[in-house]
Amino acid sequence: RGYDIDHGTDINITVDGMPVNMVSHAHGQGYADLHFLIPETVEKVGFDKGPYNASKGNLATAAYVEFTTKEFLDHNSLKMEAGQFNTQRVVGLFKILNKQTEKNRHQFYLASEYSHTDGYFKSPQNFHRFNMMGKYNAWFGNQSQLSIIASVLDSRWDASGQVPDRAVRTGMISRFGAIDDTEGGNTGRANITIKYNRQWKNNWKTTDQVYYSRYHFNLYSNFTFFFADPIRGDQINQREGRDIFGYTTTAAKSYVLGTKKATTEFGAGFRSDNIKDISLSHSEKREFLDNIQKGDIKESNGFAYVNHDMELSNRFHLNAGLRYDHFTFGYKDQLAGAIGFSKQTRGTLSPKINISYAPNQKIKFYFNNGIGFHSNDTRVILGSGARDILPKVFGTDLGVIAKPSRNLVIKMALWHLFSEQEFVYVGDAGIVEPGGKTRRAGIDVSARYQFAKWLFGDVDINFTRARAIGEPKGEDYVPLAPSFTSIGGVTAKFKKSFSGSLRYRFIDDRPANETYAVTAKGYLITDAVLSFQWEKWEFRTSVENIFNSKWREAQFDTESRLQLEPAPVTEIHYTPGTPRFLKAGISLTF
Template identity: 30%
Template sequence: MAPSRLSSSIKAASIKPPVKYLLLFALGSAQADDQILQRVFVDGSRTSQLGVADAASAGSITQQELAARTVYRPGEILEAVPGLIVSQHSGEGKANQFYLRGFNLDHGTDLRTTVDDMPVNQRSHAHGQGWTDLNFLIPELAVRLDYKKGPYSAEEGDFASAGTASVVYANRLLRGTATASAGQHGYGRALLADSLDAGNGTLLYAIEALHNDGSYTRPDDYQKLNAVLRYSEGYANNGYNVSLMAYRADWNSTDQIPLRAVQDGSIGRNDAIDNTDGGKAHRYSLSGAWRRTSDDSASKVNAYLIANQLDLYSNFTYFMDDPLHGDQFAQPDKRVTTGLNASHSWHQHTDGDNSATTIGVQLQNDNIFNGLLNTQARKPLSVTRQDHIVESSAALYVENNTRWNAALRTVAGVRVDSYRFDVRSSLAANSGKASDHLASPSLSVIYGPWQTAELYANIGNGFHSNDARGATIRIDPKTGEAAGKVSPLVRSRGMELGARSSWLPGLQSSLSLYRLDFDSELSFAGDAGTTEAGRPSRRYGVEFSNYYKPLKWLSVDLDLAYARARSRDDASEGNYIPGAIEGTGQLALTVDDGGPYSGSLKLRYFGPRPLIENNSVRSKQSLMLNGRLGWKIRKGLTLELEAFNLTNRQDSAIDYYYPSQLRGEAEPVNDIHFHPIESRSLRATLIKNF
């Protein structure tokens, strides 16, 4: 994506006085400094978070930085968050796998993700709690990515303990764009996006079509249609928007494969055991947002209606449970999600201090129909379970942000969450109702008497919800044996010390040391239809993030992270947490002097991880080098070349260790199962701006 090919209409010159007061409160400035405001709002070098962020691990990625990244799939835009790894173990249409702060976050648990304040995580999902499918995302529309890590914000609730990622779409595009892309492995993409004056506001539209086979023996044949239509009036701080989004896709899956079959030559690295795995999905949404800001207050409301459907077919154990028909299973999930978020802030300005108090309400309801079926070649054989779930939640939070003097500010908050679950199961014994609630306080202290540095201390409680079916279960639907219920809400406790500095001109650095505890790592075993309560856990970690712009045309990103994850109780099998990420790193170089040529390189390191509790089996490290070249042929016309896995390494995108049984094997075999990273591929994109 070419830098600045699309841009938000927000300009420093358009900032209204009420917004200046809000920004000056955050920045601690005594008077309206338009240069400071321009630094916040205008894309360019990375925006400094000094005086803005409440933790060393929080930040904001601008549109220009996002546009300069080379991403294989839309979800990888989240890798702009330092320390976050985005992977995949199946077909292109399936939700990504996420790793952050010592977690294998599976498909999204403990990483709260939103697009324009609409939740992406899906609760009580057929395949995994917190299912986060970002394939509907159109990167060119993203004007900002805000991120936080740790349970230190009263505004963030479910799934936010490891981190949050919030993508903000544009209300208006300064230029329309038409792009056409083609590449190896059957890749093709077309995008048309523009915004037009309509009445008193702006009408933005975007239409995307994509096809990708991937580098697998059986093509993924991933086909996607995507569209966005948005009407907006006013400004980001005083205005409203109404949006329609629509996404449909279907695909084949090459799931993880057993290492033993590759080593003995039975299959190749890009082969599959079950060639009928795959899926189809759609997502339709209607949403709206309204904001009003004055000198002393700010209000915002957003509401949404989302219809999601997924039909997923997987086979991870091959012929272990059913030697005749195979172990393929289907996980259909159909839901309608509705929600409302509203908040109001009061601001007080005196000669000695500035203070803002925010009170907010968050409501969400999910009406869910999902299940688990045994299948062969996507044809149903038997039903393990089918469920109708109504899951409702309400949260109230209060947060105070006070700047006591030029050096010290604090953020103190508390939120209260209440959940209700109503499960109607095909197994009557597993039907029932449950409820739970908890309070989550948090406190951040920021000290910065210096112009180029700040220190942070953060502490707070958070949580993640468990699958509603685990809160009412009595009988294991697969074995018929008795099963114990689990707590619907699981508490986390976090603390963090951090520092941020810009002591060297052009260099921005942040360092954070953290600890995060969970009372229990609960998970829903989607391939078995049961909920398992994990052991209590503790994670320590350190993150070091740097952005350096030594020259006007050169920028360097270096992000390093290490985490130690262990179960807190003693058990004979060991205290390591399978799949828990340990070391990660990213090094990116971007060259752009404003002339006809630009380019970037990104090296990603994904370190080895324990695959079982005693650490006797570990994954190998993975390295990925991607690159991009841009050529502005003439005004309004750009050609881009993108390359993925430039060194053509044969590493794993993901590794698991569990038993499986191939056809012809007498009994199950414990083995590493892996999904290979995509082989080297090239893409070319022609971009026309108008």
């Protein structure tokens, strides 16, 4: 929807109800790191576009995504994978407890993952990641369920960073080379979530959830090379450690109004982030030189919402919601010698309304309208006196879902988003800064078709026009906002034997700056997966970027200076995308 959501600023992500996004993060507002989630443990993924869900608050502007892990395992499994670039991965899922009595049931499983790769860069990436997760579920009759989930992530890596286009063009380095190959870092996250669901009499259902996360982040980057410091270079270190604590409670009642079904849900909760020693410093080859910014942050978000869902008639359906969020921002500037925290508070109201009309079982029209928001960084709010503390995003969707035949489903939507303040990722500082007002409008088209019992196809196409408001024509482009994107593919599934897929990813050229004088090049990438299942064994192979296309992943228009260059140059700096990458794996269930 016209957002380059490289760091998570405008997409709200949760895992089992626990937030993934990091507010006021050292590397950018809303930073989302999902690496603590083991893919094999995911049961389902829920998502929707736009700010139309009252249960979703901060950062749920372009969309939200919610991952739900498996409640239990049917069997144990062990998977081993290996591939090019010295890549290895091992995943194990193990049933530890499966006890059932006449009224109660108890289940517990463990999952663990280890990954390593040197990557496709000239300097080895030396990437290591270790994950472990445990999930306990207890069902007490048919009325209640208790879930306890704990997980841990530890990861470290080296990086070659973004490369300036001129250095590759002149042959100074290759696409997979580096100006500063001492970039990299480490991160870790430990989580625990306790959730209790209860079904009461009179069709009341309640959910209470409490979660805690301990997180640390340490990243070395060099975006401008020798621009600010021609002698020692411009490498920066972004670092933080935080504790996150939160609680959410919901109560929903299903009932009948006249002859029509209705459900009303009430929700409330809070989230508290206590961030210690969040800093931006100047470094050389990972050695500390001097502090640029350092302090402590205390940020809390309390919220309450009501969501009402009902049938207006046999054809009309209404969903209406109202949400209130209240924030307290606190910052203590250690470099200024502050003794206490400077504070600011602000609240925002977010109404939503969604109406659908289904004249028959083959077609449904819908209209969504709502207001969302994304909070500003605490350091920006209290350091520079920003007025737009909780800038709103106003969204509207008008769409149709049609099933013209038994094998075909088509969805189309016209949409519009107005943002009171854009957040722009600044490559030379590695942070997100507030920008101006923007307007986005576009059309989304998707189709799903079943060619045969074993063959399926899907395609998604998205067109967007994104512009800054109040800027002269030709100078109003939103940097890196995609104008045309598409994904799709075909999937084949044969019973108890072969399965495979062939898929593509496409993004068109897009402006890298406000005047479109610099272009972030698009790409078309094709991937394939083939697997064969025999009794308890599965053999799998995959190829990313089948045609070995040269493409650019992250791209930014950055002003930098190479060593011995007489003056800085502004141009595209990019991270090269994955070349052809072959990987194979074997798994055993038992």
